[in-house]
Amino acid sequence: MRRPWSIYADSTYPEPNLGQLTLPSPGSTLPDSSVRFTWSPVAGISYYDLHLSTVGPGGADVYSSGTVRGNSVTVNGIPARGATIYAKLYSWVNGAVESWGDWKGVDYTYTEAP
Numbered sequence: 001m002r003r004p005w006s007i008y009a010d011s012t013y014p015e016p017n018l019g020q021l022t023l024p025s026p027g028s029t030l031p032d033s034s035v036r037f038t039w040s041p042v043a044g045i046s047y048y049d050l051h052l053s054t055v056g057p058g059g060a061d062v063y064s065s066g067t068v069r070g071n072s073v074t075v076n077g078i079p080a081r082g083a084t085i086y087a088k089l090y091s092w093v094n095g096a097v098e099s100w101g102d103w104k105g106v107d108y109t110y111t112e113a114p
């Protein structure tokens with residue numbers, strides 16, 4: 001069995017068939033250390049995984065949602081130092097999460113609350 005977390009792929013440009021972060025607005029400053037992230041659901045995509053990092057795209061040193069079936073998560077404990085937060089929203093495509101398929105991600109940046 002192929003493990004979904006071992007087959008992440010990167011996408012530099014948003015693909016129309018992948019989930020897109022909508023709130024907070026990409027590129028914005030986060031309001032405080034507890035933030036609800038919402039993305040657009042996509043027909044045919046049942047699973048998502050949000051990673052947040054202060055190190056770089058795809059990292060998860062701040063947060064990793066794990067497999068999510070909905071279209072939002074609330075993240076608590078985001079640092080508030082005014083630094084860059086790298087966000088990557090992965091979408092599971094081409095199969096059930098328990099079988100063959102691919103995680104494809106789209107990168108975003110935010111600024112931590114000051």
